[in-house]
Amino acid sequence: MSAQRLLWPTACSLWTIAVGTVVLVAPGSPIRPLVVLPFLLVGPGISLVRLLGLRDVVLELTLACSVGIMLATLVASAMAYFGGWLPRLGLAVLMCITLGASLIDALRARAALRIEASGPR
């Protein structure tokens, strides 16, 4: 069970790396929207929402989408209001949030794995 908990943070981290690679290395690639759009909608949100430990996929995905929209709106509005329109920087902020939250999630899953491995005393 705990091993499964590593699935999401690993997937989120790999996805974030894929987004960074596509945007920086191959910005003209036709797969760019397919990689970036779902990331913006779900990536930062799911990595944060999973820290709540709700254990309901539909619920987590629903909250993840709303949190993803919220964070992207916050970042975009801040850039527009403060006159520093740097979309790549905004994307980098969202990628950092995703990686940071995924790291915390992974550490928690690893701790749970260790407890499982040590067995009942």
Place this chain on the structure above:
Amino acid sequence: MSDSGAPESVFERLIGAPGTLRPDVRAGVRALAAAAPSFPSLASVFVVIAALLVWAGSLAAVDLNAMNDLGLVSVLPKAMLAALLLVTTSFCICLHRRELSEPLLALHLLALVVMLYAIPPLVEEVPRFAVTWRHIGVAEAISRTHEVDPTIDAYFNWPGFFALSAFVTNVSGLDATSLAAWTPVALNVLYLGPLLLLLREVTDDRRVVWLGLLIFYLADWIGQDYFSPQGLNYFLYLVILLIVVRWFRRTGRSQVSVWIAQLVRRLSAARALEPGTARRGAAVDSGASGAQRAALMAILLGLFGTTVASHQLTPFAVLLAVTALVVFDRCSSARLPLVMMVLIGTWSAFLAVAYFKGHLASLTGNVGALEQNVGTSVGGRLHGSVEHLLVLYARLAITGGVWSLAFLGAIRAYRRRRFSGTFALLACAPFALMALQPYGGEILLRTYLFSLPFIAFFAACFFYVAADTGRSWITTGFVCVAVGVLGLGFLVTRYGNERMDYFTRAELSAVRYVTETARPGALLLAAASSLPWKLEKYEQFDYKTLDASPVWLSLDPEHPDVAALVREVERELKRPTGGYFVLTRSQEAQLEMLGWRRSFLERFEQGLQGSEELRIAYANRDASVFVVNPQTRRHKEVSR
């Protein structure tokens, strides 16, 4: 019978009596048999796939040029209508089965969402709705100028959605028009999550949940799910209410609420039987820890803050809903409305002050004028061609029908102790919006939309009044007829204005010609509002429509003075910064739908073409662009 006493499955009969196979093989086969989908399930999946194929195959037969004022339904092939009826009927049969398969129902619903909402992006050349292009233009302005200038108009005082759109298109490399075209499908898929979870909060009966969802999608003819702030904010509205209902719900009633709500006392709680409601006056056990609830409250406030920054109306809809729950003691966070009011007030006082300075009187002038606000939404719209009037009456009939069904469903649920006071409050709360603002004549539509999830729940309760009833074929037949009527009604009501709402590439080319050649400060004049303009350099031009001018408003519909209109166009275009008059197919469709005769529009166009003061600067099969004739102008200046 098997050795366990359970009825023998098909697989067991095939593999023979116990002992003829090794026990481990037999256990494996039995597990496989249990996991394998039943024949009715497979048949339902086949029906959905077949209907999708028929639907997709008939898309090519849609001829938009043959459309009349009934809208898209007038050119939809019969095969497409049959495919839609097939899916809705299959859905109803799935609801009839003893063991409900939620994945199967979800498959039906997703297929239906695609079949209902993906027709326009697949058959039309460019995104529909004039306002979609305006929103693309606002996002383009932010993306190009890298800032928000609140003095331009209201959009720049609530720019959250537009900044988000600009950001998304910038980083994803996706064209804004592609994003806009598929937004209705994406948003409706997105709505499914919070709707499903919300309905599950108030009933254990899965048939009510799924029929409620189906009714929601079939009754949502309002069409606010396009590329717009309200479309995205509706999703946030649903998620905020989900968080409140799931994690911050109370079951009971305080003394204050008793005092305030004597009239609805019995309805609000006396017979409520929602899952998890043990006794009155207690918070519903959501199973969440204090830290989880704190984090969820932070998310809720963050989402509310996003709506405040993105849309004028949605925060008020959320505020009214949450206030209703708090007043009637159905929300454990009593200070939440206060915090929401502070957030709305802060935004209005600091970041939307530029808009309020010039519009405060018009915004507050209609507060309390309920009759006038409702009249603008209903009476103000009931005119136009015969087919258009049919569409308008169909909208009224569907709205009235769904509300009546919900009312009867609420009564039946109440009598069978399945009434949800929480949902009754959430269904009623948006109606308070009607006392605040006419909202450009749309307040009744928006109210309908905000209350629709809860109305749909009660409408579903009408058919499935208890967990142990409603499995007769008579009930299933009634459900089939009701959703069939709603489905066909959806196509009439939602796409009833399609003749003026859809645009062609030719129309878009004409508008692009104007935005590319016009100087900053130029006037862009159109006969009516239905054209794909404002998509580029939004803040640089002055936009006007002729049908809002005093000359047009004083026209006699029987004998309109075409010469006066042509003179008005000539007068408007003579600006030092230049002017363009854009006349398109979609504008003519709009004016015809509103009751103006085709002969009048043809004479008007001939008058423009015959004017010495004007010349055609650009023309194609669907659009003409007129500008002031420089030769005539020079000639007049010389003779003067």
